[in-house]
Amino acid sequence: MKAIILTLFIVMCSTLIAQTPGQVIDTVASEHDKSQSYAVYLPSNYTADKKWPIIYFFEPAARGSLPVVLYAKVAEELGYILACTHNSRNGSYDNSFKAADALFLDTEKRLSIDFDRVILSGFSGGSRLALSIAVISKAAYGVIGVGAAQPAVPAYMVLKKKDFKYAGLVGARDMNYLEHKIFQSQMNTLEMDNLLLISNFTHKWADPIDLRIALLWMEGDSIKFQEAVKAKIIAERDSIPLSDIIALDQLLKNETFVITDSKQVKKTLKEESKVIKREQLLKKIISDSINSAFDLSSLNNPSINWVTRRAEKLKTQRAKSENIQEKMMIDRLLNYMSAACYETSLQMKSQGFTKKALVGITIWESVSGFPIYGHWLKARVFAVERDTPQALKHLEAALKSGKIKKESVFREPDFEGLYEDPRFKELIEMYYN
Template sequence: MKSNHILYVILFLVLISCTREENPKEQFLKWVQKGKITDKIQCKTDANITYCVFIPTDYDVSKTYPAIYAFDPHGSGRIPVNLMKNIADSLDYIIIGSNNSRNGLRQEEINGIVNTLFIDTQTKLAIDPSRIYMVGFSGGARVACMIAQAKPGIKGVIACSAGFQPTKKTLGFQYIGIAGTQDMNYLEMRQLNLLMDSVGIQNQLIVFNGKHRWPNESTVGEAIEMLTIDAARASNRIEDKNLATKFAKENLSRIEQLIDSKSTDSLALALDIAKRTLQTVDGLIPTDELKLTIEQLAKNQVHQLGLT
């Protein structure tokens, strides 16, 4: 009897061990380091499809995390992952950069890459299915928008330096455009912003001083904070309201610096920042100061136009 009892215990422990080893999310931690970038993970069903990944330092497979899928026009997953890793670590995001999606591929090739990427990452990573985002630059931005329009449940898109053609009056996802003032696609991004405003599609445009390139870390970080604050509307957590307060305070400080410079371009930029900050935090924190700032900047703009 005693030997049988020992045998049952051994079998039980073996079964537990096998069950644990079969958990792909726990297995995945053997191949990556928390808080570090892993450049190349092969998809299980197609080893030719790979991705770069960053998981936050506090990552725990028993929880779920928001995930950002990033698309570079030249198929470099590391560029956007490296760009976003610091803000991702501070806000507990998973970042996944495709190493295969690139300019020049046929639509069906892109679809195959994206479908394989989604299946593999959502099997191996503890992703919150209600908070999946797309980010892309140039041709990668068009891919990000295409995915968001085709796949229900995408929470938001950050599209850098390239737009898209809205197919509905409501997008179903949050849209943030980013463009440099000297970007060859700046006019396209500005016109898309005005078009969506005119038909009542909620969107935001962040403009930075630069050419046709991935924006810098702080600009992308601002966009990710905006996505995070928007998601906070469904919760009532103190830390979410604290992020909204921090976001508004930092942007008010930027606005003050722009106002002090007193140039026409700086005042126009200050008004843009004030408007998108209000749109981002309204309903979460008091916004009287922001509204007053917008009113004063708008009056100054009208006054300057009257003088020209």
């Protein structure tokens, strides 16, 4: 698999994809691997007689059309092809590499790509995947990581200077906020070209404005980049940490952030530092309790109760707080609790530990407050366990919300064993036809 990725940019055949430029195409079946598909966007002025830069996206929940739709206007303005696989998701690197292979080989065969301007991007686990591929393939011009930085596998990490540019996009309320800042320091030490953009959001795909800034930076369009950063400072100056506003200001040739009270600035920066230290302590305590909850593997154990009570306490504390730094810290902690339980429950599911998977989902529901998606996760767990009645019960509860797309049901491998069940067919007919 790795051998394919290491040579994935060699093929340069440019057969035009049979779709309409200027429109997001939700599903293109891969000719390389019929089990794979992807979403794609071609700029409205796309022609095969010109080489075009491309951004390959990786979505942690296999929602291939999400980033393509989100960033289509930016791609149209700056002239980029966008493509995102429907098959890559958090979990097995082997499965994600397989999806990446199909995406790369198919688009290389069908599209006219500028192989000197290939950008890899992803959100959360997809961000780690994008960086991993850039490290082992040595073929990316740039990487745009959203909501996560380094992968956990040493072979895929940036441990020495690389040739690609890296832009990190993360929210000040994202649980991986500090991770991105630490990674930026590491890249500075390695003397790698890098950019870090902080915005006021939690763990999600970045705003198109930030992707546009990252692309302008990679392209070296100084004038438009400076204008976009100035606008960002104005928009974000009261909603993200002061240290990040100052960092943005340092990207400008002409200083626009005026420090009117140096004592107040020093005081604010000191408060930010204290909040970070407090967050790190609380995160360690919460992490230990979550680990204990999974170890006990019972839905009625003290660790689960402690975590859920802590989540409610943090929510109450946030509602009462008037300190923006404290509010952002609490958002990051809640974000971390939710993500840790979600990821671990899926890991437990893949290993066949049903009770532990349900423990994670129970805590996740309490923290996130999204019972609909909780039913979806439980349906997946029971489907893998071949407990069809429970799987269909929770699947129906999720479908009743009207928020689950039909494509999502059939793109979820966990549900393949339900396809021939009469009740499953009845639910599909009831909610989608």
